[in-house]
Amino acid sequence: MLKTDILVVGSGLAGAIAALTAADMGKDVILITKTESLLSGSTPYAQGGIIYRGMDDSPDKLKHDIMEAGDGHCWESAVDLICERGPQLVEELLINKYLVDFDMSAPGEFDLTAEGAHSKARIIHSKDRTGASIQMQIITFLVKHPKITILTEHTVVDLLTTSHHSCDSLDIYRKPACFGAFVLDKNTGKIIAVYAEKTILATGGLGQIYRHTTNPPEATGDGIALAWRAGARCFNLQYIQFHPTSLYNDRDSFLISESMRGEGGRLIDKNGRQFMKDFHEQGELAPRDVVARGIHQTMLTTGHPCVYLDISHKDSAWIKSRFPTIYEYCIKTGIDITAEPIPVVPAAHYSCGGIGVSLVGRSSLQRLYAVGEVACTGVHGANRLASTSLMEAVTWGYLAAKDACIEREGDTYFPDIFPWKEETEPVDPVLIAQDWTQIKNTMWNYVGLVRSRQRLLRARTIFRHLQSEIDQFYQKTKLSYDILELRNGVQTALAVTQATLEDRVSRGTHYIIED
DSSP: OEEEEEEEEOOSHHHHHHHHHHHHTTOOEEEEESSSSSSOSSGGGOOSOEEOOOTTOOHHHHHHHHHHHTTTOSOHHHHHHHHHHHHHHIIIIIIIISOOOOOEEETTEEOOBOOTTOSSOOEEOSTTOHHHHHHHHHHHHHTTOTTEEEEESEEEEEEEETTTTBSOGGGGGSOOBEEEEEEEETTTOOEEEEEEEEEEEOOOOOGGGSSSBSSOTTOSOHHHHHHHHHTOOEEOTTOEEEEEEEEOSSSSOOBOOHHHHHTTOEEEOTTSOBOGGGTOTTGGGSOHHHHHHHHHHHHHHHTOSOEEEEOTTSOHHHHHHHSHHHHHHHHHTTOOTTTSOEEEEEEEEEESOEEEOOTTOBOSSBTEEEOGGGEEOSSSTTSOOTTHHHHHHHHHHHHHHHHHTSOOTTTTOOOOBOOOOOOOBOOOHHHHHHHHHHHHHHHHHHSSSSEEHHHHHHHHHHHHHHHHHHHHHHHHBOOOHHHHHHHHHHHHHHHHHHHHHHOOSOBTTBOEEOO
16 A cells, blocks of 8 residues: 555656645645556647747737637636646746747747637747646656656556445545545555545546547547546537547547647638638638538548648748657658648547546546646637646646645545455456447547447447446456556446536537437
8 A cells, every 4th residue: 555645647748747736835746647658648748839928918818719719618717727827837937947849930928829719829849749838847847756656557547436436335425535545556466545635637638539530549538437437427518529630641640730720721622612701701710610620521522532721831940840740750651741631630639528537637526636638627618728738737627737736635535454465367458449440430430520329329328338348247247458548448437428428519629410
């Protein structure tokens, strides 16, 4: 057994900021990540940038853009908070404290760019690898902090709660609370209990439950499943944002940054015709859900498996300098973006919903917090405004850690728990592969860009049956990453499907048609 003040699950930007903030306040922190590297999660894949301040900008102007993108479903208090505190914390933490190297247009002036649905150029960036630049810099502080213990290749099996794990039957009369987690050490195969006064989930997204996604392999919806099983409230799960432009090829999906459209990239069909003005007055810079559905409809109309993003009309040297990562990746696949258009399709990109949290990141389960993409702060509503996610990660990562450091009654209660019972039966990898294929295809076809009640009902039936089967061999087999991710994936898919079924109103990223 391990014991700590704060347990942080996930090493992306939100988790890293939370860990550093708590450690700076004198708390002992254990940070775990299921990958071998701390450069994990979706943060390193964030190409475009992070919101800061534009010329002639204001919190009210940013609020207007966030609320418009959110299609009337944002929590206004959360939007007010991020518009006031977000740019301040970007400056205080990323720019001044952690010394992230953002691009400059002139000495002392950040290079500001615009993205879809922004009324001002207010995005700062580091070429087209902003997330990676931020994360690599943050990691240098993480690994040196004396109050932070880092455990790579560890993943949570289940959260420890007074309702489910206490040996004292009378604990069911207490307010439900989380006091840590059962954790699997990938290298030893052993399960250890980690006791924590507070637990902060920063597990990232759920894109891997879809056939096409821009998310990394580890984004299997773990945090949603953990919170769901523990009894924490989750909501807005029906609002899955599909990035309009991922590279169309036979390899894993690769995101083509929205900032490319912000810099003048044009969406064209197979005949070379710009089509987005047919769907929205802002054309290529319309909100992401509009652009994604516009691409989807154009693919159906033309009978072509993709559309094209063309920035080849810009200066070749400028393209290579502004989008070096995209240029280099596309060159490897045989596409020269300085001379030809890029084939693109929509892909599952960002979960606007998640574990419901307060303005300081508290979940409905005592002593449990959630930050980053796994959380639902209410900022994004029905659709996320471009480049708000990194700023949200900084804001709630910081605020949640500050709140978690406050001592409250009951924080130090750690009941005796039943010992973990290990099983030894191996699981057939063919079964796991087939189950994942069924999850991904069902989510893509039935709970994807365009939904109908008939499709959703069929998806729910499939997932209920599949979950029952998966739970049966979870109970019998030796635990591994594969079986844990599958168990979490099917639970998350079922939760998303159920939330989607319950919402009969098309709004933002949730688009439902009549059967």
